[in-house]
Amino acid sequence: MARTPHAATAPPGRPRSILRTLATVVLGIALGLGLLRASLRATAGSVRNGPWQTDLDIGSTAAGPLTRARIAVGGLLALRNTEAIYFHADADAEGRPLDGRCDYRVEGRDPGSAWWSVTLYDDTGYLLRNQANRWSVSRSTVTRGADGNFSVRVSPSGEGPDWLPSPASGPFNLTLRCYEPGEALRADPGSVDLPRIVREGCR
Amino acid sequence: MRSLLRPLVAVLAIAAATWLVALHALPLFLMRIATSRIRSGALAEARAATGANGGATGSTPSGASADRRMDPGLAARVLERDGWNVALPAPPTTSDSRTIVRPSPDLLYAACVYDLAAGPLIVRAPHAPTYVSLSAFAENTDNFFAANDRGPEGADGLALFLVPAGDATPAPAGTTRVESPSLRGIVLARFRVDHPDRLPELVALQRRVTCDPVR
Numbered sequence: 001m002a003r004t005p006h007a008a009t010a011p012p013g014r015p016r017s018i019l020r021t022l023a024t025v026v027l028g029i030a031l032g033l034g035l036l037r038a039s040l041r042a043t044a045g046s047v048r049n050g051p052w053q054t055d056l057d058i059g060s061t062a063a064g065p066l067t068r069a070r071i072a073v074g075g076l077l078a079l080r081n082t083e084a085i086y087f088h089a090d091a092d093a094e095g096r097p098l099d100g101r102c103d104y105r106v107e108g109r110d111p112g113s114a115w116w117s118v119t120l121y122d123d124t125g126y127l128l129r130n131q132a133n134r135w136s137v138s139r140s141t142v143t144r145g146a147d148g149n150f151s152v153r154v155s156p157s158g159e160g161p162d163w164l165p166s167p168a169s170g171p172f173n174l175t176l177r178c179y180e181p182g183e184a185l186r187a188d189p190g191s192v193d194l195p196r197i198v199r200e201g202c203r
Numbered sequence: 204m205r206s207l208l209r210p211l212v213a214v215l216a217i218a219a220a221t222w223l224v225a226l227h228a229l230p231l232f233l234m235r236i237a238t239s240r241i242r243s244g245a246l247a248e249a250r251a252a253t254g255a256n257g258g259a260t261g262s263t264p265s266g267a268s269a270d271r272r273m274d275p276g277l278a279a280r281v282l283e284r285d286g287w288n289v290a291l292p293a294p295p296t297t298s299d300s301r302t303i304v305r306p307s308p309d310l311l312y313a314a315c316v317y318d319l320a321a322g323p324l325i326v327r328a329p330h331a332p333t334y335v336s337l338s339a340f341a342e343n344t345d346n347f348f349a350a351n352d353r354g355p356e357g358a359d360g361l362a363l364f365l366v367p368a369g370d371a372t373p374a375p376a377g378t379t380r381v382e383s384p385s386l387r388g389i390v391l392a393r394f395r396v397d398h399p400d401r402l403p404e405l406v407a408l409q410r411r412v413t414c415d416p417v418r
Binding site for chain 1: 210214218219220225230304307308309343347384398
């Protein structure tokens with residue numbers, strides 16, 4: 001107890017250098033973990049297509065450590081791109097974060113895979129509790145017009161097959177799963193035609 | 204100046220080392236968490252199922268809950284193998300599914316948490332009218348194998364002969380031989396639920412997934 005004031009006046013001795021080493025190590029580890037968190041959050045993938053992001057080496061043994069870590073955190077047990085390509089979006093077509101206080105339309109056509117689904121997750125990566133017990137729309141359930149286009153409404157309230165319930169407030173995100181992706185989708189996921197996420201209005 | 208520079212360089216060096224080690228350790232760590240969550244969930248269900256057999260029947264829950272109770276044969280295998288090397292059908296995905304992040308509500312999953320220390324395993328999934336895939340993940344999360352039943356060879360279902368790296372056991376007829384880069388990992392079967400009406404039929408198929416030691 002009496003050591004502290006004493007050490008302050010004494011020349012740098014052992015207790016002081018131990019303290020300094022300890023502070024250096026703690027600071028270094030904290031900084032390293034902070035950087036890791038930041039680098040995992042910086043992006044959801046190296047390939048961008050509008051608001052959608054993906055990585056072609058998800059699940060691949062050739063994946064770099066950053067991709068592998070990002071997938072382990074956000075999509076553990078994701079399939080490699082021969083089986084499925086996963087696109088992630090947490091912003092609308094204009095880059096504004098997806099927000100429960102706003103309504104959106106997800107519209108477009110089949111993205112060039114045998115099957116697809118769009119699933120809504122909360123910001124912890126789990127499905128949102130809602131009265132309709134509905135968490136996704138898919139190629140099997142969506143209504144398509146004569147031109148092949150679909151339009152899904154993302155809103156806290158709605159009905160019918162083309163409605164995806166969103167939270168009344170707070171952030172959320174969408175995952176587009178493209179199962180058995182076609183050649184074009186696998187070759188260049190950044191430039192294929194993916195559904196647009198259009199903000200309609202906010203409360 | 205010098206007295207400030209040295210600790211600063213030390214902090215940055217430790218930060219870089221921490222970043223690198225944590226980055227490489229994170230997938231292994233999260234895979235271990237997933238493995239232990241799947242196993243402990245199955246063990247708890249198995250204990251509940253076998254406990255109920257010998258316990259009071261007066262507290263048997265309603266039909267719906269009883270239906271979700273683990274099959275006694277499966278419960279016995281789970282307990283015998285301590286949750287390893289056994290196919291575990293997961294309940295249909297809902298907002299209550301919290302074992303693995305970003306579960307798909309359009310898929311029915313069956314997982315086999317494996318340990319090849321005792322030798323090869325055979326994992327089988329039946330053909331499904333919608334889509335079924337078998338995929339295998341090493342302990343560092345790498346998806347080193349994936350196959351689905353959409354091609355002609357999937358008409359009889361999928362059969363994976365999973366061996367530890369360097370194991371020379373020949374594959375039994377009709378199975379695909381795959382070496383796992385790590386002794387431990389997870390094999391996952393995915394069944395597509397394209398319509399809720401199909402769920403009972405697909406749950407029956409999901410329960411036919413097997414994961415068993417060869418010997």
